[in-house]
Amino acid sequence: MKTGKSSAGDTKARILDATEKLFTEVGYEATSLRQVTSRAIVNLAAVNYHFRSKDIMMHAVLSRRLDPLNARRLALLDACEARWPGHAIRCEHVMGALFVPALQMARDPAVGGPSFLRLLGRVYSDTSPFIQQYLLEHYAPVYGRFFDAFARAIPALPRHELGWRLQFALKALAGVLAGEELASLLPAFTQGRQMSDAHVLAQLTAMVEAVLNVAQPGADQLSALQSVFELGEEQQHAGQHSEQRASSPANDPDASVAATAATMDEAASHAAAALGKARTSARIVRNAGTKRAAVTSVPVRGREHTVSFPSNPLDDWMRMRTRT
Known part of the structure; x- marks a missing residue:
């Protein structure tokens, strides 16, 4: 028989699990307390008792998964920097320190399980102010450490250029991890071959490295794209003229x-x-004829000279x- 304490613990765990699944599926804004209570099979009073608000509840969901992940990441990055000090560290080493702990947690149901990568992808790709603020407060030191490591691994790339390229590459990767099609993408990615986590991560790292090391656009690329922009503007103007002609009175039956x-x-x-x-x-x-007849019947000496004005x-x- 369960004690009151264990029952309360089970209720809290069910609420966190339900919230985590809903957030992974639909994101922060679309996750409601009503959906959580329905998924966890608890009443609203239980949610209010354990968490008091949606934000506190979501904070607990993220902290129980991401705090251990960040601790593992920093510990592994310390080990990599000790093994390959200074500029000896490679981009693969930094990417490994970033993703190996996540892959390990995805293999362990006790700390994450198979859905952990999707949760991680949702956190990185969710645009709600709450999630963005959470990342700013909890990930800034971690991101700073990894940014410095990437800068040492790719010293030829200016820091400001490295910043936006990292954002682009990691956000794109997070979007793939958060998508429901991940289960079908991985078999296509491996092409039916048995691949280790290291092999899969090597493939992903190669794509991220390609983004980080891609050359700046040359004059030919800029000219080609400018030509497409000009062609698009011509089509837009032509479409506007066609709409004007179509709406003119000559073409409008009404x-x-x-x-x-x-x-x-x-x-x-x-x-x-x-x-x-x-x-x-x-x-x-x-009227003029009547007047002439009247004047004619008057004696001559009774006539008066009248002045007529044209009508x-x-x-x-x-x-x-x-x-x-």
């Missing part, structure tokens, strides 16, 4: 219908204005518009 309707409305307005002018002119002529068609049209 716009064409709207333009036709506007033209018809304008023509109707002109026709109405012309008809109004014609009606106004006819009315003026009739303004614009005024007549405006009056007609007011009435209608």
